[in-house]
Amino acid sequence: MFIYNAFFQPNFKDYPVYLTKFKQCLSKAMQLIKSHTVNTLQNLTGQLSKRDPLGAPNADNAFTLYYVKFRAAAPKVRRLIEQVEQRSEKIPEYHQLLEEIHQCYLDQREVLLSPSINSTITDLTSQNNKDHCALVRSGCAFMVHVCQDEHQLYNEFFSKPTSKLDELLEKLCLSLYDVLRPLIIHVVHLETLSELCSILKNEMLEDHVQNNVVQLAAFDAVVKQMLEDVQERLVYRTHIYIQTDIIGYKPAPGDLAYPDKLEMMEKIAQSLKEEQMKLNSSNSFSDVQLEESENKKLISSDTRLQSSVSPADLHGMWYPTVRRTLVCLSKLYRCIDRTVFQGLSQEALSACIQSLLHASDIIQKNKTQIDGQLFLIKHLLIMREQIAPFHADFAIKEISLDLKRTRDAAFKILNPKAVPNFFRLNSHNAILEFLLEGTPEIKEHYIDSKKDVDRHLKLSCESFIQQQTLMFVGNLDQFLSRVGALKTMAVQGGPTYNLSQQPWAQPAKINDVVMSTYRVLKNKLPSTLQSMTLYLANKDTEFILFKPVRNNIQQAFQKLHALLQEEYSGEDLQIIACPSMEQINLLLSVK
Incomplete structure (x- = not known):
């Protein structure tokens, strides 16, 4: 009662004396709590260190021993720590004591x-030195378990969280990072780097961290740092890959x-298709339907798949750079990241x-013009089709300096005679104009690699249509152009003409032009259509591409x-x- 009055009633007669005694008792009690807790933790560490758990049959036994011993000792100090935690927010001495206990435990x-x-x-490194x-x-999975187990063990001793636990766990996770980073920065294969990104991003961050944010906060920070290193390495190796394996590819x-x-x-x-048809026809005459084995079913289904897919559409038949x-x-x-992907995709597609x-x-x-044109059209179609699923903007913004105004202003200083007299005052005016109007302009322009693919596809299709039209009806178009020029001259006041009297327009001459055009159509049209089928392997695409050629011939x-x-x-x-x-x-309807 006296201590209570002394502590809460400063006007009490013996307030200073009892306050001093109270603080002494409090200090002694906290010292006893601290000594007991610290001694318990240090004794546990000493016992486990003497046992040398690293010499145990395996690492799992060592870690099991660490956690089992500490969990068994937790109830001995948990009640004292709870008393300290309850008073830590109100009394500074208890708060300081709790921090010291935290530090001792974490040490x-x-x-x-x-x-x-x-x-x-x-x-783990020695076991997977090549993988x-x-x-x-395996290293990240191990650290996930360490972080989770440490949080669970911490909760056996304490009820209030501390940021120092995550600091310790981050320090422990960095030991894994320090081992992995030198290995990551020497990986050269894009497949390995992309798989590493997938492991860190999908398996670790999305599957583990997102489902346990609190316990894996320290692990999250280290994995993100590791992921950034892998992504940086991946971007660097991609630039090299584009230069060496796409731009520098020698077919x-x-x-x-x-x-x-x-x-x-x-x-x-x-x-293969004929063999399958023979097999089906032979089976159709059988009175008894025998059950096929699993291997035979797989072979027959694979044969049907191969016969149904055109060689031009097979992935292995694509040009290597595509x-x-x-x-x-x-x-x-x-x-x-999306922005980095856009820049790399623009570079890769352009190359x-x-x-x-x-x-x-x-x-x-080496072959024919139509082979080169259809080869280009087919692969540009493949590129346009394959980049469509990437839900990304393939446009990037480039910033450039336009020095035209600076050049013009400098030219006026160096060559004042080029300036009109009514503008030419003195050299100071030219210098002033250079300072005021000669600043470079910053211009922004966008490069869209997807539109670039479409543009080249359009140009290649137009070139194919023009070349095929010229091959089929080139002589006929030339004759009609001469007739048109003759009519134009007559309309503009030239001499009147009689087309049948022109030497080059005699019926026999026209017959030669018509017959040669018809022979070209009859002889070369099937091979052209066959080439389109061979390269494009799609009836709709072939129809769309050949339709302008047919229209030009008909016209x-x-x-x-x-x-x-x-x-x-x-x-x-x-x-x-x-x-x-x-x-x-009828001749054109072969298509």
Whole structure:
């Protein structure tokens, strides 16, 4: 009662004396609590250190011993620690005592755990020295268990959290990071780096950390730092890969063996289809349906799959730079930030397009023009189709300096005669104009690699349509152009003309033009359509691409028919013997 009055009533007569005695008792009690708790923790550490659990049969036994002993001792000090925690928010001395107990506990845990963790990480490294992905997966899984177990053990002793626990765990996790980082920065394969990103991002951060944010806060910070290192390495290696394996790719003769490789694959697919048809026909005459084995079912289904897919659509038949570009983008898409992916995709797609243009030129020189054009069209279609699932903006913003105004202002200073007299005052005005108006302009422009693919695809299709039109009705178009020029001259006041009197427009001459055009159509149209089927392997695409060519051919003959009806007699028409539109349409209807 006296102590109570002394503490809460400063006007009490013996207040200073009793307050002093109270503080002495409080200090002694807290010292006893601290001594008992510290001695208990230190004795545990000493006992476990003498046992040398690292010499146990395996690491699991060592860690089990660490946690079992501490959990068994927790109830002995838990009640005292609870008393301290209850008073820590109101009395500064208790708060200081609680911090000292925290520090002692964490120091003892660090003494025990650090050697064992380092030893375990060393063992994992030696076991997986050639498999970085397995090492990262096993090392991170080990640290996840350490963090979870340490939080659970901490809760056996304390009821209030402390930030120092996460500081200790982050320090322990950094021991794993210090071992893995030198290995990560020397990985050269994109497949390995992308898999490491997937492990850290999906398995560790999304699967583990998001489901246990509190216990894995320290692990989260270290894994994010490790993920940033892997992503940085991945971006660096991707730049090198684009330069060496896409831009610097030197095609082998087999890479450019078009259309030979497609024809060979087509023959193989056709032979497999014929064998399957023979097999089906032989089975149809059987009275008893025998049950197929699992292996036979797999073989027959695989044969049907191969026969149903065109060689041009097989992944292995793609031009190597296209395959490498798309595989590279697929690995990057889920591994790096969206903005970084956009920049790398623009660089990779631009490099791939240039490699396709180069390959197309070589094929046109070695084979035919149509082979080079269809090769380019097919692969640009593949690129456009394959990048569509990437839900990303393929446009990047580039900033450049426009020095035109600076150049013009400097030119006026160096060459004042170029300035009109009414603007030419003195040299000071020119210098002033240079300072005021000669500043460079900052210009922004966007580069969209997806639109770049579409643009090259459009140009290649237009080139194909123009070339095919020229091959089929080039002579006929040339004749119609001469007729048009002659009519234009007459309309503009030139001499009147009689087309049938022109040497180059005699019925016999026109017959030669018409017959040669018709022979070209009849002889070369099937091979053109066959090439389109071989390369494009899609009826809708073939129809869309050939439709403008067919329209151009029809329009040319329609113009010719209208001209002949207008300028020539019935006898001349018999000499010219121009095929009817029904014949032309029938010839073009092969498609």
